[in-house]
Amino acid sequence: MTDIDIEVDPALDAHLRRTLREVASTVPDRATSDNVVRLVTVPTRSDRGRRWAWLGAAAAASVVAGVGLTAVADRDSDHTTVPAATTAPLAGADPDMFGLANGCAAAHGRNAFDEPMNAVVFAPTGSAPNGIVLVSVDDVFFTCGVSSDGDAMLTDHSFVGQIWGNPPRGEAVQVLEVRADTSRSALVGPGRILIIGRAGAAVEGIDVALPDGATSPAQLVGRWFVADAQVPPDVPMMAARLNWHTRSGATSTSRVDLLDDETDAEACAGERGCVDAALAQLLNEARDAGRSEQAAILADGEVTNSERVASLTRFADCFNAANTGATATVSGPGGVRIGTSNLEDWDATERALDVDALCGAAHTVFVDDAWLLLDTQRRVAQR
């Protein structure tokens, strides 16, 4: 004991040590040493010298990251040109996540160098050249292909998606982005679904389940997870599910929806993708009209359009019968609009309604969906 230490009652001393040990032991290790997702935060600044320092940091990050991937930045003539210096291979740089992040950001039209940015590269272990990685730049997510020579490149088919319904309540679960790449269409494989997100501490495992019964466990590092599902030929990608397994043993399921940026509502008539096009149309209409008070609720993705309309009608009837002060109107297979006086009222409506209890029998329609969609609307409105 040094002269500044104080004497603590031995019983209390022992009790405190035991308490802290026991509590600490409840914190599990969610990282597996050999399956660590490459997750590298690469802060950048416009200052050239400092940028090089961070380049070194990104290179060193591979120590934590694991599997090698020697990607360097690509240049896209339509967008920002990445300075050649940043594409130079670094001694020991494996992978050059910095180059990849910047190449991807540049390919997507974001100037990675004129402004500070925070880039995070997500590449599931085993991702090889020609694979797809996710890159987040200032919280905007891109998919990026990695060519056989290690260059970052734009993916040919990229579908922004959403997760609908039923993440474990009470947990800080947040799915940030869903993107899929497929050589045929958004609707069926072969393809790939990548989901990135942050899960609450109570979430023990996450997997993507496909209609053919295959499941792909997500890799967890800290709160981040990356789920990477290869979709076999002819398997509907729209029917993918995201399963959340909590420490309590409970499992809840969310639906994975893929929205094709290029989808045209009329061109896809008769296909299930129309539902998503209809949703996109609803969002656009709401944005154009400034109707931020409207929320749309999607129905389950495994039903036909007519079944969906019927289901939504049942839901709307149920909703309206509840006299919440808001009015639900079926606006086609894409969803139900719920008119409220303003966005803030929606939270009160949601709380008062308890749709799961009230209308859950009508069909699998979740208020969570509407809440997520409100978020989408906000994002749309901010663009």
Next chain:
Amino acid sequence: MSAAERIDLGECYRQQRADLVRLAYLLSGDRELAEDVVQVVFADAQHRWDAVTDARAYLRRAVTNRVKDAQRRRFRQPVPPTDAQWTGIPDVDETWQVVRRLPPTQRHVVVLHFYEDLALVDIAELLGRNPTTVRSDLHRAIKTLKGTIRD
């Protein structure tokens, strides 16, 4: 420590990440914050790792400082609910609830002293505070704990 003896960062990550998350959790009382803090600490460590001679001490200091910073930013946020059973051991859970509600400066000293087994002079150095202030914090924390923990 020579370069040859220096532990590889990746190896260090695998060996120490879980322990550091536990330390961050005890310091913060927030598991998600703890995991975020440790991830950031390792990300930050990458470009200064060559200069690190005592990995454990460096990482412990970095985690502690990150938790302090995060708690400063969260100053106005309410303490998370405390009705959970953390271990299922009644006297342990009860004590942890009291520790968790200590002012951050006192809690940090308690955790570093009783969990990390650091002497007060080392805690003072780690926290960048006056040793007598640290001693006073521990004294106050002990007084609170004695007054609220059942025999």
